[in-house]
Amino acid sequence: xxxxxxxxxxxxxxxxxxxxxxxxxxxxxRRIGIITGLPQISNTxxxxxxxxxxxxxxxxxxxPELLRGGNSRLQGGYQAGLALLTLPKxxxxxxATNNLMGIGLMRAVVERELRCPEDVSVAxxxxxxxxxxxxxxxxxxxxxxxxxGVKAAEMLFARLDxxxxxxxxxxxxxxxxxIRDSCAAPPPEEP
Numbered sequence: 001x002x003x004x005x006x007x008x009x010x011x012x013x014x015x016x017x018x019x020x021x022x023x024x025x026x027x028x029x030r031r032i033g034i035i036t037g038l039p040q041i042s043n044t045x046x047x048x049x050x051x052x053x054x055x056x057x058x059x060x061x062x063x064p065e066l067l068r069g070g071n072s073r074l075q076g077g078y079q080a081g082l083a084l085l086t087l088p089k090x091x092x093x094x095x096a097t098n099n100l101m102g103i104g105l106m107r108a109v110v111e112r113e114l115r116c117p118e119d120v121s122v123a124x125x126x127x128x129x130x131x132x133x134x135x136x137x138x139x140x141x142x143x144x145x146x147x148x149g150v151k152a153a154e155m156l157f158a159r160l161d162x163x164x165x166x167x168x169x170x171x172x173x174x175x176x177x178x179i180r181d182s183c184a185a186p187p188p189e190e191p
Contacts (some may be wrong), residue, residue: 007159009151009171013043013125016141016175017050017097018057020123023139023177024093025058028185029121033084033091035101037072044072047097047125066091070101077104085112085120092186093121099128102138117184127178136181144173 024032034051037044052062068083070076077096084091085108096102102124109116116122116136127142151171158164 005168007152007155007164007168007170009148009155009173011143011148011175012172013046013175014050014053016125016143016177017047017095018054019050019175019177020095020125020139020141021051021054022057023179024095024121024123024183025054027093027121027183029091029093030058030060030186031063031066031089031091031093033066033068033094035068035070035077035080035084035094035096035105037070037097037101039069041072044097051095070096070098070104072098072100074100074104074107077101078107079104081105081108082112085109085114091120093123093183096122096124099124099126099131099140102126102140106134106138117182119187121183121186123183125175131178132180134182139180139183140178142176142178144175147173 021032036048055062065087068080070080077100081104084094094105096105105122109120109122114120123139125141127140131138131140155164155169
């Protein structure tokens with residue numbers, strides 16, 4: 001997971017993505033789009049893997065038409081969101097794999113004059129201070145950033161005082177699904 005041989009405190013990206021997609025599936029969504037981050041970073045691959053596992057657990061396979069790259073940027077999320085929302089059969093829910101792309105996606109929803117969550121549900125990875133201020137309040141996967149900082153500091157001090165030696169250690173912490181207002185059951189299918 002870590003490209004540099006060093007101690008690391010990470011979040012379980014696979015589990016976080018799986019949690020949010022399973023939640024969307026429980027609401028009844030079957031066409032779930034995903035906006036992915038930079039292709040060269042591990043968390044992008046891990047979040048796609050969580051998405052894939054959740055779909056497979058529901059007997060669904062990944063539809064390449066519903067996968068769009070957003071380059072981990074707001075503008076990328078916006079462009080990927082527009083691409084998904086203008087499909088002839090658009091997804092009923094979209095999962096942006098980071099908060100910047102989630103904000104861009106919300107801009108695309110507004111620009112397309114769609115309502116969230118009535119027309120399309122939106123969720124993103126990475127909770128942020130404004131997520132509960134948005135209207136609708138965004139459903140997110142929250143990383144335990146405070147705990148990650150504490151664990152990283154503990155590992156650093158243990159390395160410095162010699163109580164932690166040997167090969168680099170890796171600690172993986174669990175994220176939390178923050179269910180808010182941006183997700184609901186899918187709209188009825190048009191005849």
